[in-house]
């Protein structure tokens with residue numbers, strides 16, 4: 001299916017790199033099983049060479065899940081690839097994700113190397129990874145700032161060496177959406193064997209553009225998005241899975257499809273947030289506490305007249321059981337009347353006006369008026 005977008009979840013690898021968010025092996029298996037239920041295509045389970053615990057986690061996840069491909073990260077060095085290959089021994093479908101810096105900034109400052117030497121190392125790494133698994137993804141780290149001609153040569157060479165997926169990461173979250181999309185388009189136009197591999201995108205959120213860049217990537221031909229639950233990840237995080245999935249879902253005219261059961265988005269978000277002790281910001285798109293909460297009088301009145309007025313998706317579609325009307329000093333009579341009626345109180349207009357005046361006094365002091373406060377008020 002030409003417009004099927006593969007969802008590669010890296011919550012347990014890039015996401016877990018967040019300071020203080022480390023999980024035990026059992027917790028990682030629990031998250032992996034929920035990701036499987038959510039319908040992700042690939043679970044990046046860890047970086048096996050990095051620690052015995054991470055190695056064990058990849059082994060256990062590979063044993064526990066059935067449908068998603070299980071992926072293990074490695075640098076483009078033999079020892080890393082051996083550890084990844086070993087950890088994936090029990091996977092029904094295993095993928096090694098290997099790669100190296102592709103920008104001149106990385107080539108110079110990280111590797112003190114040259115483009116030619118990096119290209120040779122990349123090809124060697126992919127060939128070595130293919131001795132363990134048939135599915136090898138190559139990442140061209142810092143592709144967002146890499147020379148485009150070199151990126152095309154590198155992509156062509158790793159595909160020739162056996163890469164089935166080529167990841168073009170915006171590692172530093174540097175690109176603008178138009179610029180990133182153009183890079184992907186250029187790769188499609190200039191790499192002769194590009195149709196032998198899937199082009200993947202992996203965007204970081206340093207400028208708050210990860211979701212926009214990912215969408216721009218798929219609109220220009222990429223067919224795999226790398227993302228995390230709640231957008232967690234290095235520094236400002238990765239592309240948020242729930243955001244890209246719902247953007248495709250709401251904008252059906254784009255014609256993209258995923259295998260995601262969107263009704264599992266909110267439960268998985270809560271699970272990851274709880275296990276990682278990483279609260280979801282209240283105004284986070286899709287899964288934040290306020291994502292379906294209406295608090296100003298104009299919005300509440302509009303929402304009560306028709307949900308379509310201020311909601312572009314049904315909360316049930318993302319696993320949130322209902323929208324909320326938050327009663328604050330910005331609320332109007334319509335919202336107050338609605339809430340009172342839900343609590344079983346009906347009033348004529350003059351009485352409602354009196355209650356509304358008292359309600360505003362209370363709301364100015366308490367900021368948010370809950371049902372208990374309201375009962376106190378009407379009594």
Ligand code: KIV
Pocket residue numbers: 014139140141142167169170171172202204
């Ligand atoms: O951001 C990045 O470039 C990465 C790679 C390891 C894929 O996380």
Ligand code: ZN
Pocket residue numbers: 014169171202204234238
């Ligand atoms: Zn990353």
